[in-house]
Amino acid sequence: xxxxxFEPLPDLAAAEPSLGTLVMKFGGTSVGDPQKLKDVARRLxxxxxxxxxxxxxxxxxxxxxxDLVRLAYEVSPLPKPRxxxxxxxxxxxxxxxxxxxxxxDLGAEAISLTGxxxxxxxxxxxxxxxxxxxxxxxxxxALDQDRIVLVAxxxxxSTDFDITTLGRGGSDTTAVALAAALGADAxxxxxxxxxxxxxxxxxxxxxxxxxxxxxxxxxxxxxxxAKVLALRSVEFxxxxxxxxxxxxxxxxxxxxxITEEDERMLEKAMxxxxxxxxxxxxxxxxxTDRADLFDALADASVSxxxxxxxxxxxxxxxxxxxxxxxxxxxxxxxxxxxxxxxLGKVSVIGAGMKSHPGIAARTFQTLxxxxxxxxxxxxxxIKIAFYVSQRDVERTVIALHEAFELSSVEAERAHx
Ligand code: ASP
Ligand code: MG
Numbered sequence: 001x002x003x004x005x006f007e008p009l010p011d012l013a014a015a016e017p018s019l020g021t022l023v024m025k026f027g028g029t030s031v032g033d034p035q036k037l038k039d040v041a042r043r044l045x046x047x048x049x050x051x052x053x054x055x056x057x058x059x060x061x062x063x064x065x066x067d068l069v070r071l072a073y074e075v076s077p078l079p080k081p082r083x084x085x086x087x088x089x090x091x092x093x094x095x096x097x098x099x100x101x102x103x104x105d106l107g108a109e110a111i112s113l114t115g116x117x118x119x120x121x122x123x124x125x126x127x128x129x130x131x132x133x134x135x136x137x138x139x140x141x142a143l144d145q146d147r148i149v150l151v152a153x154x155x156x157x158s159t160d161f162d163i164t165t166l167g168r169g170g171s172d173t174t175a176v177a178l179a180a181a182l183g184a185d186a187x188x189x190x191x192x193x194x195x196x197x198x199x200x201x202x203x204x205x206x207x208x209x210x211x212x213x214x215x216x217x218x219x220x221x222x223x224x225x226a227k228v229l230a231l232r233s234v235e236f237x238x239x240x241x242x243x244x245x246x247x248x249x250x251x252x253x254x255x256x257x258i259t260e261e262d263e264r265m266l267e268k269a270m271x272x273x274x275x276x277x278x279x280x281x282x283x284x285x286x287x288t289d290r291a292d293l294f295d296a297l298a299d300a301s302v303s304x305x306x307x308x309x310x311x312x313x314x315x316x317x318x319x320x321x322x323x324x325x326x327x328x329x330x331x332x333x334x335x336x337x338x339x340x341x342x343l344g345k346v347s348v349i350g351a352g353m354k355s356h357p358g359i360a361a362r363t364f365q366t367l368x369x370x371x372x373x374x375x376x377x378x379x380x381x382i383k384i385a386f387y388v389s390q391r392d393v394e395r396t397v398i399a400l401h402e403a404f405e406l407s408s409v410e411a412e413r414a415h416x
Pocket of ligand 2: 013027169172229230245
């Protein structure tokens with residue numbers, strides 16, 4: 001393997017801002033069929049014509065990734081993670097190759113690259129690899145040759161030279177990592193919604209689009225049910241100061257900016273959103289040492305969320321996707337445990353919470369008026385989260401959205 005001179009990731013923060021570099025990421029619905037791919041190609045050519053050095057990160061078309069995963073399990077009950085990554089990384093390559101063809105037809109130059117060719121180096125954990133380095137030499141060369149560069153999202157090459165994937169939704173992380181490595185002005189995330197909302201608009205018709213959200217708020221939102229951005233991409237953006245703009249592929253409208261907290265975020269609205277999940281994996285464990293328990297979970301790469309100790313019992317939540325790994329870890333300990341079923345989670349999130357007292361009071365009054373019994377309350381300086389029975393989740397979200405007047409214009413935040 002030839003060695004190449006690259007900057008390791010810790011130096012990313014020092015990347016020279018190269019003015020006019022734009023990373024544009026398009027999600028699965030945005031490239032869902034041939035016409036949509038051609039529309040994306042047009043947008044990229046326009047962005048290039050406007051004077052930007054354009055790097056596009058594409059997701060797989062529509063449900064391609066789901067279909068590939070299903071295919072794997074039709075062939076084998078327990079596919080080897082390495083082979084699964086080989087398979088599901090293909091979806092993004094299809095989108096990029098097709099988009100490059102469409103760009104050529106518009107008379108511009110483009111080159112599609114796999115994650116590996118683009119220099120995305122990861123650790124060796126298949127299925128949820130972490131990016132450890134971005135070796136962007138080839139991208140720079142292509143940009144210098146006046147090409148639009150299309151990078152397959154959601155994948156990289158491991159330090160053992162195997163193809164890895166970054167976990168579901170991982171194209172967001174590819175885009176942010178590239179924006180950091182290239183010193184891009186901003187990372188635009190094009191999607192099928194208009195931005196980040198005060199609540200899920202399918203559930204709360206009066207939900208409003210937020211103009212600006214801080215990294216911390218977005219981290220809490222992504223961790224507690226907002227699907228619009230992958231959690232790890234937000235972490236990466238915060239750590240490297242990458243400005244994110246989440247916006248619609250299908251309109252020219254401004255979306256939501258995710259940036260450093262600024263004073264207006266604290267003044268305008270106390271709360272920026274109410275998020276929810278309908279399925280949570282919550283475990284109650286007794287008869288084991290705390291340190292041993294969390295050691296075993298860490299060894300299984302399970303990242304525990306809420307932890308509460310009541311008497312001798314330890315209650316904790318973990319990602320639903322990690323259920324099998326969690327159960328295996330618990331099974332290996334000398335303990336009694338059970339999973340508590342039928343729970344969902346509701347979270348009230350806002351940077352303004354730090355400076356406005358009374359948020360908890362209003363939250364719990366609202367729950368009392370609804371007759372909803374919250375369970376396992378967990379807080380951070382900008383979040384109050386609690387578990388409720390699955391059947392109470394939706395009406396709780398609607399009532400809290402109302403209680404904090406999130407449908408009113410006041411809930412909007414200026415950003416400039
Ligand atoms: N195609 C991958 C997924 O469906 C990655 C992505 O779209 O971000 O999870
Ligand atoms: Mg996504």
